[in-house]
Amino acid sequence: MIPNIEKLIQGVPQHGSMLDVGCLGWRYRKLAIEVGRDDIHHSGIDYSGDGNAPANVEFRKCDLNKDGIPFDSDTFDFVVASHIIEHVVDPVRLFSELVRVTKPGGAVYIEAPSERTVGLWGMPFAFDEFRSLSFYDDPTHLGRPWPPQALYRLTRYFGCEVLHAGYITSAFGRLKSIPQIVLGLAFRKGSWLEHGIWALVGWASFVILRKPTTQSGTPQFSYTLGRGR
Numbered sequence: 001m002i003p004n005i006e007k008l009i010q011g012v013p014q015h016g017s018m019l020d021v022g023c024l025g026w027r028y029r030k031l032a033i034e035v036g037r038d039d040i041h042h043s044g045i046d047y048s049g050d051g052n053a054p055a056n057v058e059f060r061k062c063d064l065n066k067d068g069i070p071f072d073s074d075t076f077d078f079v080v081a082s083h084i085i086e087h088v089v090d091p092v093r094l095f096s097e098l099v100r101v102t103k104p105g106g107a108v109y110i111e112a113p114s115e116r117t118v119g120l121w122g123m124p125f126a127f128d129e130f131r132s133l134s135f136y137d138d139p140t141h142l143g144r145p146w147p148p149q150a151l152y153r154l155t156r157y158f159g160c161e162v163l164h165a166g167y168i169t170s171a172f173g174r175l176k177s178i179p180q181i182v183l184g185l186a187f188r189k190g191s192w193l194e195h196g197i198w199a200l201v202g203w204a205s206f207v208i209l210r211k212p213t214t215q216s217g218t219p220q221f222s223y224t225l226g227r228g229r
Contacts, residue, residue, distance in 0.1 A: 001166065009037055017040065018077065019075070020042065043071070044058070045059070046061065047063055074216050075101050080108075080109045080112075081110050086144075107208060114146060114147055120133045131194040132194065155207055158220075160212065163209060165205070172201070
């Protein structure tokens, strides 16, 4: 399954607000402009300072291992945290913060390395490109990888609605992944090898969730094993 981030951005209300957690590179601001949503008020937080922030955005420096997200509750229509949750000491606390700053009825997108990254070998070359095959290629990864079930459960524990959850892959991606992997190994192209492996195995997982329209701030955490158990 390939999550349709463009559709989520297009679903933000006119002149609405969006937060990019881990905004280095401002990928989602650029994507919003590409889909014709330059009207969205875009904010971002990151551990490192960003002197290259684009015009008309709000940037705040933040260490999520020490601090909460530095915005008021119920601020954003759409919150993105792509490959962030695997870098923090307390991922449950981070999840609660993502929901807290989202408006009632707003959406959150979370993406992270799946459990399928653990059994893979490390990147064998192109070290200077900082690419990953194994979960352990990145020394700042903490704790655990994130299968879709874990993201699904965490969403339900906080009383939010799961819109979609799964591995990021597709039939077309898998079809072209084999030649990418072969050519990547043959020509020592790190990007080809990484893209091929990610598409083939479902290297990353994701969840798209909606905050309850009746809930302000952070919904209460409630551990459950599911209906009837």
